[in-house]
Amino acid sequence: MKKLINAPDDVVTDALAGLAAAHPSLRLDAENKVVIRGDAPRPNKVGLVSGGGSGHEPLHGGFVGYGMLDAACAGEVFTSPVPDQMLAATQAVNGGAGVLHIVKNYTGDILNFQLAAELADDEGIEVVSVVVNDDVAVQDSLYTAGRRGVGATVFVEKIAGALAEEGASLADVAAVAREVNERSRSFGVALTSCTLPAVGKPSFELAESEIELGIGIHGEPGRERTTITTAHNLAGTVMDAIADDMPLSGDVLVMVNGMGGTPLMELYVMFAEVQRYIEGHGARVARNLVGNYITSLDMQGFSVTVTQLTDTLTRLWDAPVDTPGLRWGR
């Protein structure tokens, strides 16, 4: 295994220290592995907390800042954070208007965020949780009852964060977060496996020309293994899976996301194909993101997330944001 780390046990701590050092507007609770906005808690602003296993950077710590998350808790690589971390994050961002937990649908994350919400409630902090479950690939999965939460998490964090920044109530911020999730679908493809620092060898094996359709962000099995084909055909397969589940129409927000080891050049090739598919099916790509936003360590591959926009969602998407991973308009 060749990785830019000091030791497998230190990688999360060291990476968080680097993130905080590179972005002085963030504050790090190193003991609890929580990344916090420097100006948190903001009085009367709903606090947004997310988190999950590490190895998906920039998600979630890279999305802490103005217009997005107030705090993110980092678990070990591909491992849920514990309730104490989530509680510490919740306390740190509670400005009196309540706290929204944005939870990807993995069993450990669900259970631990639920416990953290109960502990926060005991302290008089109102918490509402929203579960993200946008992955159409499989119904249940290795670590998940129901659909997995993947790329839509980025959109939920951005759009709910923008509404919270405007001073909306906890109920309204939670409602828009749920709306984004309900209007979003994702599907991922792996070209290669990924290697966890603590394991030192690939999590699974793919043959020379083999790819996995419907891969999870932890390498959970997808729908099937098949042979690599053209970007055009891959876009067709991915978009058929998404459009079968949510017919395409109107304006959509699209992310072509890299899994961590795929060059940006290839993601742009995929974006051109995805856009062509969508516009050939009667919808319009009104907004987009192309790059590494929710990754799986060094995995090569990509995922596509499509969200049906409304005027309000578009306005909130366009609102200023200032985080390490997304930054514009401010």
Add this chain to the structure above:
Amino acid sequence: MKKLINAPDDVVTDALAGLAAAHPSLRLDAENKVVIRGDAPRPNKVGLVSGGGSGHEPLHGGFVGYGMLDAACAGEVFTSPVPDQMLAATQAVNGGAGVLHIVKNYTGDILNFQLAAELADDEGIEVVSVVVNDDVAVQDSLYTAGRRGVGATVFVEKIAGALAEEGASLADVAAVAREVNERSRSFGVALTSCTLPAVGKPSFELAESEIELGIGIHGEPGRERTTITTAHNLAGTVMDAIADDMPLSGDVLVMVNGMGGTPLMELYVMFAEVQRYIEGHGARVARNLVGNYITSLDMQGFSVTVTQLTDTLTRLWDAPVDTPGLRWGR
């Protein structure tokens, strides 16, 4: 070979189409493979043109936009663009105040940009060229007489672009570009090789635990091959090479750049170590970039670029920029 492409011969064309589709503020001259700011030419603004072989995305096309480049020409993968492309880019951005060519020090790039400048001169367009040669690893290299041009190119494009946006003269924009290059040093490390789409197999081989110190962005040989070690030790090796060539002092701008296949998490681990080294050697990391900015296809590895700042350079670095690859303050 598993890549997200349609065909090796189409990858540059398809990726440029995707870039332009994702960023409607850019305009694509598809025939010449030139990415242009939508509002170019801007009257009385110095035009900034760069370019080079593809495979280093987001460099250069991803740095076209407000506050940075006016146009970028894309060669085939790891191959210099031809003079006609550079001339087309120069014509497209000439607003009457002259055009700056920012040229990485590779023999093909130098010769072709020189010819393009002569052709532009024949048409009455004033062109000044600035050569970037910041890589301290080796004196001459596979495609280069003198030092290679690498990460400092990003800083030159950003800072010269900011000065051009203020309405400075061609001479002044060229002077600040040269100043940034002179105050910058870089060094890269490869953990793995990279695979060109047209070749289909890795350009070189590194063994299971082997890394190459001083790698070039096309996989050109560096100083030596050695065994993978800790992030702390790697930072020491890289920073010793840089500091030996340019003693560290005052405020510096630092980039920890991924080669394309390295997870962001590992780049943050490296940043923490690089910052510790610099601050332990009497300088201060006043500004930084951590991420994939000048890549080598799917290569795993990183490079560090250090620039000695002045108040003026810091101000120009902080100025608004709005490109696919760098975006803030606007």
